[in-house]
Amino acid sequence: MQPHAGDDVPAQALLLTAAPTDHDTTRPAPEPAYAISTRGLVKAYPGPDGTTVHAVRGLDLDVRQGETFAFLGPNGAGKSTTIAMLCALARPTAGRAVVAGADVLGRPDRVRRHVGMLFQHSALDPDLTAEQNLYIHTRLYGMGRRHARRRVTDTLEAVALTGRRRSPVRTLSGGMRRRLELARGLLHEPRILFLDEPTTGLDPHARAQVWDHLRALRDRHGTTLFVTTHYLEEAENCDRLAIIDAGRLVAQGTPAALKAAIGDDRVVLRTGDDARARQVVRDTAPPGTAPTVDTDGLCLRLPDGSAWIPRLCAALAAHGIPVRAASATPPTLDDVFFHHTGRSLNTARPPQTRSHSGRDA
């Protein structure tokens, strides 16, 4: 096959290569405001005994261009199913989704051309080398040979695997494989990259490396990142996040806004007499606060908690109750999750028994 003229001029903005300016002229249409937009997205499977299992029940999502969006939820909440629908691998039972400017039902091929995917249980061909694995994928994405070879070289360099390009994949470490999978997802310069639990099972060092690459990608090329995770600290670093539970969206917004919405800092006081202190605190704090006494001491939720501590201490001192310790903690995403679902994300997680069979094609 002869490489034709189009092979060397990538149609979309070049990813991971320099000079983004001269591509603005080749960009065909103004990009829609949202990279991902869904309305009433539903996925139902026929379950056992003629029942219907609703994996996703009516999802409305809007993800802006260039945003890093976290999709947070416990295992089995419907995260992977949603991703499968968004990259046109699974057909929604109802509702609509427009991804990268194309409808997932009407133009699945166009959606897939502009999105990249890093699956939770990703797979490479272990017998082939890193380079060979990537090359096969460039061809699957319809690239000409010359362009393909350059993309393989560039992406391998971007994930710092150039030195291992001739190594069979089975000889690579877990972190290297993950980075190679990331490189594979970037070969066709996707506008949106879906990452399903990208760092699960990696050690902290490899995890940090993956995130370094992701951040570089976003900063340099404006790629929209859609990340599912159940690591709170990863969701914390994203621009916006959505919380999904039992197939339903329970909250959506920036980490700060979500935390501000449930608002209040958790103030904990350790006093000489918690029962009496509780009375005093109830009278001092704004009406409606309900202080509780537990093993931590006296707990209550207050807006701007640290500012309240001196006033509470003063009131307690006036009643002759000694205060031994006081702390104010701003709400965490786990508090947000707890607020919306009534469960803690960390305790709700069942022991790690992930089956490998997963979702069949």
Place this chain on the structure above:
Amino acid sequence: MTAPALRAPATADDGREPTRLRRELRAIHGLVHRDLLRLSSQPTHTALMLLQPVLYLFILGGGLAALIPASTLGVGYQTYLFPGMLMMTVQTPAIMVGIRLITDRQSGYLRELLMAPVSRTTLLLGSCAGGTTVAAVQGAVLLALAGAVGLPYDPLLLALLMAGMILASFTITALSLALAVSLQRAEVFHMLLGVVMMPLLFLSGGFFPLESLPGWARALAAVNPIAYGVDLLRRSITLRLPDRAAAAGIEWFGSRPPLALEAAALASAGALALLWAAHRFKRPE
């Protein structure tokens, strides 16, 4: 349009994109490339796969050649055995394609392939083309032994035999894929093969003439794709070397069908299997 956010841009096509057909062809090439890379990255495995037919040819063939007089078969036993061994060589990699489709599905690799912006039919065609190519390459290696069983290195004869092997590889690959798309577990596939392969080989006319079999067994042989493959190869030899006419193989209602018809029957069986497999495979989740 339910909401403004859902509006897709009116034109997203870029004039410089490769054409649809070219994209699909490149995907097929990618899959064939993968199969060839795997073949060359596992030389030991490949050599072992070739060893079996060679052992049959020289040990079984050599041993039985002394017992079976050439007059009963029309040719020496090793020459008689050769087409069957060529088929045995191509059938193993061809069948492996189906097993790999299942293991690819289990490992998640298939899902990665499905993410590619090509039709599912293309992916299936690519697998089929890859399997056929690998089988034909291995067949070509064994074909190099033609001289050892007393066949001349006649270019046309070799070309005919190659064509026969490619056709048979295609059909077996397609049948294997048709089976694979309807099975979820590789174990079931292996079990089925274990049960079916032995009778298929013995009813292929590769080891002994079919005419000595009872009627029901000959009826089974008439629907055995491997028997067609063996017969095509054997008749190709006869075509070039009329003095080496071996005992007859496939018979339809007591007479031998024309060579072209036999080839067409084999090809259409493969095409039908592939169509059916593509139909099953295309079904969205």
